[in-house]
Amino acid sequence: MYSADFDVIVVGGGPAGVSAAIPLAKSGMNVLLVDRAEQKGTKSVSGGVLWGNDLEKIILDWNKEAPIERKIIAKRIGMLTETDQFTMDYRTKQWENMNVGYSVLRVKFDSWLLKKAEESGVFVINGSPIEKLAWNNGRVTGIIESGEVTTANSVIVADGANSRIVLNEKFGGVNIKGKTEYPIENMALGIKEVYKLDEKTINDRFNITYPYGVASEYLLGFLKNGVMGGGFLYTNKESISLGVVINLPSLKKGKLYSYDIIEDYKTHPFIAPLIEGGSLVEYSAHLIPEGGPTGVPKLAGNGYLVVGDAASLCYSNGVVIQGMNYAIRSGMVAAETLINAKKNNWVDKSFQEYIYRLKENHLLEDIEMLSHVDRFSWNERLHHTYPYLITDILNNFIGEHGNPKKHIRTIVKEARKKQGISNLTLMRDMLSWGWRL
Amino acid sequence: MGVEVVIERIEIKNRLGVVKYITDNEKYAHITVDTTICEHCPHYFCTYSCPAQCFKIMGGKLVFIYEDCIECGTCAIACDQGAVTWHNPRGPFGVIYKEG
Numbered sequence: 202m203y204s205a206d207f208d209v210i211v212v213g214g215g216p217a218g219v220s221a222a223i224p225l226a227k228s229g230m231n232v233l234l235v236d237r238a239e240q241k242g243t244k245s246v247s248g249g250v251l252w253g254n255d256l257e258k259i260i261l262d263w264n265k266e267a268p269i270e271r272k273i274i275a276k277r278i279g280m281l282t283e284t285d286q287f288t289m290d291y292r293t294k295q296w297e298n299m300n301v302g303y304s305v306l307r308v309k310f311d312s313w314l315l316k317k318a319e320e321s322g323v324f325v326i327n328g329s330p331i332e333k334l335a336w337n338n339g340r341v342t343g344i345i346e347s348g349e350v351t352t353a354n355s356v357i358v359a360d361g362a363n364s365r366i367v368l369n370e371k372f373g374g375v376n377i378k379g380k381t382e383y384p385i386e387n388m389a390l391g392i393k394e395v396y397k398l399d400e401k402t403i404n405d406r407f408n409i410t411y412p413y414g415v416a417s418e419y420l421l422g423f424l425k426n427g428v429m430g431g432g433f434l435y436t437n438k439e440s441i442s443l444g445v446v447i448n449l450p451s452l453k454k455g456k457l458y459s460y461d462i463i464e465d466y467k468t469h470p471f472i473a474p475l476i477e478g479g480s481l482v483e484y485s486a487h488l489i490p491e492g493g494p495t496g497v498p499k500l501a502g503n504g505y506l507v508v509g510d511a512a513s514l515c516y517s518n519g520v521v522i523q524g525m526n527y528a529i530r531s532g533m534v535a536a537e538t539l540i541n542a543k544k545n546n547w548v549d550k551s552f553q554e555y556i557y558r559l560k561e562n563h564l565l566e567d568i569e570m571l572s573h574v575d576r577f578s579w580n581e582r583l584h585h586t587y588p589y590l591i592t593d594i595l596n597n598f599i600g601e602h603g604n605p606k607k608h609i610r611t612i613v614k615e616a617r618k619k620q621g622i623s624n625l626t627l628m629r630d631m632l633s634w635g636w637r638l
Numbered sequence: 639m640g641v642e643v644v645i646e647r648i649e650i651k652n653r654l655g656v657v658k659y660i661t662d663n664e665k666y667a668h669i670t671v672d673t674t675i676c677e678h679c680p681h682y683f684c685t686y687s688c689p690a691q692c693f694k695i696m697g698g699k700l701v702f703i704y705e706d707c708i709e710c711g712t713c714a715i716a717c718d719q720g721a722v723t724w725h726n727p728r729g730p731f732g733v734i735y736k737e738g
Contacts, residue, residue: 237726237729238734239729239730239734240734242733242735242738243733243735243736243738244732244733244734244735245734245735245738246711246738247738306737306738307735307737307738308735308736308737308738309737309738310738311738328729328730329729330725330726330727330728330729332725332726360710360718363709363710363711363724365724365725365726377718377720378718378719378720379720380720380723381715382715382718383715384715385716388712388715389685390689390710390712392689394653395737440737449687449712449716450681452686452687453681453683453686453687453716456686457686458685458686458691459686459687459688459689459712460653460689460690460691463645463689464648467645467647468644468646468647469646469673473644475647476645477645481648481653481656482736482737483652483656483657483735483736483737483738484653484656484657484708484736485657485708485735486689486690486708486710486712487710488710488711488712496718525703542677586654630734
C-alpha cells in the first residue's frame with residue numbers, strides 16, 4: 202500500500218461533509234476537508250429548516266450552541282388560488298420539548314459546523330473548488346486541484362446538489378448532446394428571498410413567541426400555463442425566509458420566468474401582509490435533488506463514497522421537504538463505513554458496505570418511497586384543479602350566499618363538474634393521496 | 639375596516655443588487671455558452687429558468703452574462719443542446735452569500 206497524504210479527503214463543507222469529517226477525525230484519522238467557499242459557509246443555501254436531531258450524535262448538545270434561528274413548533278400546509286386559501290395548521294405543545302426541526306440560515310450555520318470540524322481535528326481548506334478525482338488502477342486515490350493531486354486512502358464526495366464530481370466522474374447524470382448532466386426531471390429549482398423584520402413583528406404575525414417558529418408550505422394553484430410550484434415561509438429570529446420550489450419540466454412547457462414566480466407568490470394577498478415592511482437582504486437559488494431512486498448516482502466505489510445532496514439523498518413529497526437531515530445521516534454512515542474500511546486496510550469491498558449501512562439506517566427506503574409519491578406531488582390536478590375544487594366546496598359549504606341550503610354531496614358534485622373532475626378521478630386521486638403520501 | 643397591504647414586486651436587477659459578488663476576470667468566467675449552438679435552440683429554456691436573468695434574448699440573439707450568476711446550476715441542466723459548460727468559480731470568486 203502506498204502512503205497517502207490523508208486517510209480521508211472530504212470534498213464539501215456542508216452538513217453532509219462535516220457530519221462525515223467529525224466522527225472520522227475523532228476516530229483518530231487524518232482528515233482533510235476542502236470547501237469551495239473562501240469565507241466559511243458563504244456558498245451554502247437552503248430553504249431553511251433542519252428537520253430532526255441527527256446532529257446530536259456528532260456534536261453533543263449541538264442545539265444549545267449552534268446558531269439556529271427558531272425551533273419549529275407549528276407547520277402550516279395549504280393551497281393558494283388567486284383569491285382563496287385553504288390551510289391545515291398543525292401546532293403542538295409537544296414540539297416545544299422535542300427536537301423536531303429548526304429554522305437555520307446556512308452561512309452562519311455552516312460556518313459554525315466547519316469551526317466544530319476544526320475543533321475536532323479536521324484540517325479545513327477554504328476556497329478550493331474540486332471538480333475531479335485522481336484515479337489509479339480503477340481506484341480513487343485523491344483529488345485534483347489545478348492539475349495537482351492530493352492523495353488519500355478514501356474520498357467522500359459531498360459537494361452538493363450541483364455536484365461537479367458526480368458528473369465529471371460519471372457517477373450519475375445522463376448524456377445529453379455529449380455532456381453529462383442531471384435530467385430536469387430529477388431536480389426542482391428553489392429560489393429564496395430573505396426579508397428582515399423585527400422579532401416582535403414576526404411573533405405577532407405568526408402567533409408565536411421566540412424562540413419558537415413556524416414552517417409554512419403552500420401549493421401555488423394560481424401559477425399560469427400549467428407550471429407547478431410550491432411556496433414556503435420559514436420564520437427566522439429576525440427575518441423571514443420566503444421562497445418557491447419550481448418543477449422544471451412544467452416550467453419548460455409553461456414558459457414562465459422563474460424569478461417572476463417568487464414575486465407572484467410574495468405579492469399574493471395572503472402572503473404579502475406577512476412580510477410587509479420587511480427589507481430584502483438576500484436573493485438566492487439552489488437546485489433540489491428529487492429524482493427519488495432514479496436520481497441516485499453510484500454511491501460507492503473503490504476509494505470513494507457519495508453523500509448528501511450530491512448523492513441525491515433528499516426527500517420531498519410536496520408537503521415534506523427534507524435534505525439537511527439526510528445529508529447529516531448519510532455523512533455519519535459514510536464515516537462508520539470508512540472507520541471500518543481503515544480497519545480492513547482500505548480493501549476495495551469495504552466501500553460497498555456503505556450501501557448496506559444506508560439501508561440499515563432507512564435512508565434508501567425513504568428515497569425509494571419517492572418513486573410512489575412523485576405521482577402525487579407533481580400532479581397537474583393537485584396543483585391546478587384541487588386548490589380550486591376544495592376552496593369552491595368550502596366557500597359554498599361554510600359561506601352564506603342567500604341561496605337555499607344544499608347538501609354537501611350536491612356542493613361537491615357541482616364543484617367537481619365546474620373543475621371537470623369525474624367521480625372516478627376524484628376517488629383515484631384521493632386513494633393515491635392516502636396511500637402514497 | 640382594514641387597509642389592503644400592497645407589497646411591491648421587486649425587479650430582478652434590484653433583487654440581484656443586494657447580492658454580494660467578487661467577479662472574476664472574463665477569461666475565467668465559470669460558465670461559458672456557445673451561442674452559435676443557441677441560434678438553433680427550439681426552446682430557450684435557459685432564459686425562463688435562470689433565476690438571475692443571466693440569459694436574455696436581445697435582437698433575436700441569446701446573450702449571456704456570467705457576472706450576476708448565483709451559482710445554482712440550473713442553466714446547465716436546462717440546456718439540452720450542449721451549449722452551456724458549467725464550472726465552479728475559482729477560489730475567492732463568485733457569489734458570497736450573507737444569509738444562506
